[in-house]
Amino acid sequence: MLFNELKETTALLRLVLLLTAWELGSGQLHYSVPEESKPGTFVGRLAPDLGLEVAELASRLSRVVSKGGRAYFEVNLQSGVLFVNSRIDREELCGQSPLCAIDLEVIVDRPLRVFHVEVEIRDINDNAPVFPVNEQNLSIAESLTFPGSRFPLEGASDADIGTNSLLTYKLSSTEHFTLDLQKNDEHSDALVLVLINPLDREETPLHRLVLTATDGGKPELTGTVHLVVEVLDVNDNAPVFNQSVYKIRLLENAANGTLVIKLNATDMDDGINKDIIYSIRSAIAPSESAMFSLVPHTGEIRVKGELDCEDANLYEIRIQATDRGNPPMAGQCTIVVQVLDVNDNAPELAVTSLSLPVPEDAPPGTVVALISVSDRDSGDNGKVTCSIAPHGPFQLVSTFKNYHSLVLAEAVDRERVSEYHLVVTARDGGVPSLSATSSIWVPIADVNDNAPAFPQPVYTVSVKENNPAGAHLFSVSAWDPDEKENAFVSYSVVEGSVREQPVSSYISVHSESGHIYALQPFDHEELHVLEFQVSARDAGSPSLCGNATVQLFILDENDNAPAVSPPPSVRGSSGPELVPLSAVAGHVVGKIRAVDADSGYNAWLRYEVQEPGSAGPFRVGLYSGEISTMRALEEADGPSQTLVILVKDHGEPARSATAIVSVSLVESAQAVRWDSRPRGGSEGPLVDMNVSLIIAICSVSSLFVLVIVVYVGLRCQPGPEVTYGCGKPAVVCSSEVGSWSYSQRQSRNLCVGEGTAKNDLMVFSPNFSQDSENGEAGKSIGKHVHYFFCLELHIL
Template identity: 40%
Template sequence: MKIGREHKPRQALLMFIFLGAAGAGWEPRHYFVLEETPSGTFLTDLVKDLGLGAAELAARGAQVVSEDNESCVQLDRQTGKLILNKKLDREELCGPMEPCVIHFQVLLKTPLEIFRADLRVGDINDHSPEFPEKEMTVKILESSSVGAVFLLKSAQDLDVGNNSIQNYILSSNSHFRVSIRNKGDGRKYPELVLDKGLDREEQAEFRLTLTALDGGSPPRTGTSQIRIIVLDVNDNAPEFAQALYQVQILENSTMGSLVAKVSAKDLDTGTNGEVSYTFFHSSREMSKTFALNALSGEIRLIKTLDFETTSSYDIEVEASDGGGLSGKCSVSIQVVDVNDNYPELTISSLTNPIPENSPETEVALFRVRDRDSGENGRTVCSVQDGVPFTLEPSIENFYRLMAEGPLDRESRAEYNITIIATDLGTPRLTTQHTITVQVSDVNDNAPAFTQTSYTLFVQENNSPALHIGTISATDSDSGSNAHITYSLLPTDDPQLVLASLISINANNGQLFALRALDYESLQAFEFHVVATDQGSPALSSQALVHIIVLDANDNVPFVLHPLQNASAPCTELLPRAAEPGYLVTKVVAVDQDSGQNAWLSFQLLKATEPGLFNVWAHNGEVRTSRLLSERDAPKHRLVLVVKDNGNPQRSASVTLHVLLVDGFSQPYLPLPEVAHDPVQDEDMLTLYLVIALASVSSLFLLSVLLFVGVRLCRRARAASLGGCSVPEGHFPGHLVDVSGTGTLSQSYQYEVCLTGDSQSNEFRFLKPVFSSILDQNSGGPYK
């Protein structure tokens, strides 16, 4: 299909040609457009050309990839229209090359498919022919025969095809005409033809005008003046040693390097034998690249070569003598490619960031290109070691950068991937391109507590809302996946109402006691704290928290014996014959507190007879300090203080009544005896046996008399002295374990009964009242 406007120069004339059978997915598509066509001009509908659905181009991520980084065409994914991206200048793009073709690919990424295409840029007649010189001088021997042909320098036209030079016209004269010669490269060269013999004496010089016309509509022209000098006869023209010189030169040759040297000889003598060299039919680009020494014939390089731009040059050299005769030769220069171009890497698509749990994700799609040729243009591609990414070769020098498997953001959140492209030339050239890939987080890590279990201590009788400790957890994820909230799990114990005891700050894990705790009621308890992140789905973990209530000295010691709340005071009996150290009684006390708060000590505060009694501080035993005398009062009142070891110290007082009696026999704990000397035992044995026998007999008789007297006195005075008893039963349940204070190994209640007559009393000691006392906290017996 061809679209155009006729008879308007430099107007856009759009044409595209679609070649290839329908459905040939890899057959190149061909399009055509004239140079200077405005940008935005519609080229074709790719939806129809590629046989795709209307929305498939956008869905498959279609894009145009050009051989150069800047594409001359643009694809509208929504409509499928291929439009011209910028105004093109065919001469700037391709120079004299014909046809001028720009290659590109249409890339469909998912799944990957590539359609090759090219855009041929057509020429318009926007350049006029130009001669290399405004005036050409031609020397012709007057002896030249009619029909002799003389070469003229041709004009240059940057346009190609029909818009290039098509004809030459010579101004009207009687001796010369112009003839056009076609060479193998398609260009036309003018030749001056002699139609009439010359006579130097008649006319020694001619001035003519040569006009070059191109094939445009309307045609463009260029002119040059021809000065013809008629010479005397010179019958030998210079001759080159070779008609064709073929040389090679490396493209990285330095300026000034010798490219070739031509040589011609002239058999004439004098000025007719002096040879000078010039370029013949030299283009503007050729003149900027090579210089010819007119005397030596050396051709040297005056401009840096580039194999990728121009791989060969054809030069014609003319050798002229002083008599006006000349000869010509051709020089073919082949530029040898060197590995001077680094591989080029172009990213077509990049996925960034990538989720850490994505398996075998395509990170990037890119193409590697090297402008050199042969082995210098072949490339290999790799990535650096130590990264979990690989390269997969695709088609048309495309590569996929793939993640080998799921990544772990917590181990590494960012990768700098260096892609290394190396050609196979000598020496090898390498290009490195670094891609930074971010790894996005997914909620794959549960919160982790700093400890698997926590032990926190709180003093009893604490103030409400007291901060007792902090539970901390961390999450390796990021963002909302790492935002942690804390909560309490209900306990399995129905008796423990956790919500009334403890609360937790959901944001920072701080634990608070909601009310005052009582060690005697609750000594320790435990529960679980749950840390939950905000991910989707949310992940959580648990930690065990032990709360230990510390005892405070908030209970006074309690006296078990003698009871201070009995209806009648208890009185202890003390025989007047008691020895020093005689055990009168033992004060038994307990403390509901624990530890050193329950360590009890006893002290005698007041006594009717100071110095008669003493109290052992650690076990509460009341003993006599000396022998009793007749002057000692029969009744004594002792006030004892029981103190704990707490801070502040608490104490309780106990009052004891001691009644002295005569003739009452009662075992007592003697003071430790001094060991006898084993040497005197044998001498004293007989004496001890006699004294023992007398003592036993006396005591037996005294005991019988005392027993009868006591019985008689008891009956007579039973009415006057009320019985002293302690009602059996359990002590209050608020008593606590004193944990081995040394007062008693078991709990006992003492009962002492007295009659009105101290000589006929009955003493019952260490009679168990109850077997156990339940502890308020643990429910176990006191030890």
């Protein structure tokens, strides 16, 4: 400022000295007026100053003439005052000249005189500083321009002069630039923009500054210019991703071409320096390059292959973004693609080992098979649950993770179910769930746990006596529900004794077929019932056996003829029987005693006179054998009678014996003599039994009905439990002779009169004829009952 003030003072002194010298030298009149004075502004008293009278100005036709022809000033002829006539612009008239004056000629006629008047136009601060342009543009390269760099600017100009044209500059606030004003000479200044801090285009690509020029006038005037500093880009920034790691979750069933991600790296540079090309780094695994594709210019990553979570569930793709600067710069990022599982794999079942077949005596808890399950999916899609159907005697037990044991849950019985078909189902937890099945055939191995069993515990068999040796009597068959050797049954007779003889001497059993054969002929008169046990034994280890009782009833055949013997009272006598002549009708003369070793009908005897015409007054009881008179005896009947008595049984064919009875008629009663000469038939023991036998048969028939009722009641009860084992079982006997059946073993003795006891009891209903003889026999049965029965029942 001090320098500017000194400069202005020096210029003003020069101007004063110049005017003084000019006035002294030329004698012309000098006025001064500020520019831009309003018309009518007083300039000076022209008439007095020129030595003229004011009154004569009009008469002498005074006038003012300006050079250039423009009338800036006029003279008031009435007052003689010089005033401004029109606008005066010093800068228009003189420009930048320090001295600006308008020369006037004042012409006065009568006489003509010319006066020179100089009007100095004083400068006022009516012009603000002006820059050549409204906006100055600068281009400065970032990074390559260092602090202290200088950039020239065009300064402002001021049309005023002197102090009014003295300019000062000011730059708007900035941390990057400052101004430096250098004086080149008296008339020109050098304005420079100086860089004080480095520029960063990426931080501020354009700096807008305001340069203000202020003059020295009062009041000050200013002028401004906008400085636009464009920071030129230098490839000093690499492309940058907004994330260093991108995590993408993608379903494994994503279709080919599915967009995974669109990358958007940014480069703070400009122009080609920010043009980015994307690429997959060469270090990528081959599997990743096969699964994904990258569009270089857009940064789109898409699915290229078929994703499978089970093969790879995680991919790391390294992406590089490179700009096109020189030299190029690159940025990197990593894309982590997590492949999410989809339930696209069904469980897999594998039976790793089998312990087959399963013995039927295997205890619960026995492991039958080991089953492994797997599912290539993950999470709930890979969680597998197993089940079996049908449940039956098996269950699945989870042992370790994906391993299960097929375990026997309860006892099995091969005879009930020989094989199980199990279906193992594995189902995952996906939605919807997937499943797999596997079939397991579990055969049950046989164990010899069943003894052979007969259909019935007791067999009742009838066979006629006198059978041939080796005859087939009966067949037994036992069934064993086991299989193979455990079911192979062999038969044998359980040893025992009958009449002090071993059972094996009577019968034999074929070991394979179970046929029972007679080893000798049977004699009903010696053995009525042969009871023995047959054992059925399997071939298992250890073997098991079952027994059945066979009651072999030996049926009677008519193989014995009746035997006639005299009564005990006359044994040894050989004379005739004496009958008194006074005997009336019905008088019993005597009795034929006969016995038949057979039984039943075969032992039921009937007595007949062989030649009825020769019997005379005598008759014989049909079933009693009593010889009695049919009428009173007469002398005409002769001294003696001989009767031929025929004794016949009821067998088929019938057998008979004859006895000759000699009857002598005497005056007094004597015993009848029995002729011991039987005809046809062998002699046997005497038993007085004909009438008694009939009574016994009727009594036993009644008893038979009672026994039948008892038998039916016992048969309706549950049968005895068959005990397996080879020990001697309890004997349960049943006998059947004729129509009489027993449900329990019975010992029976029939005692008839005073004869020998017969171990036999036959039941039948006698068929009596309707003739008189039969009727009398019936009466005789009612009259002559000399028999008693002894029946012993032993129920085991």
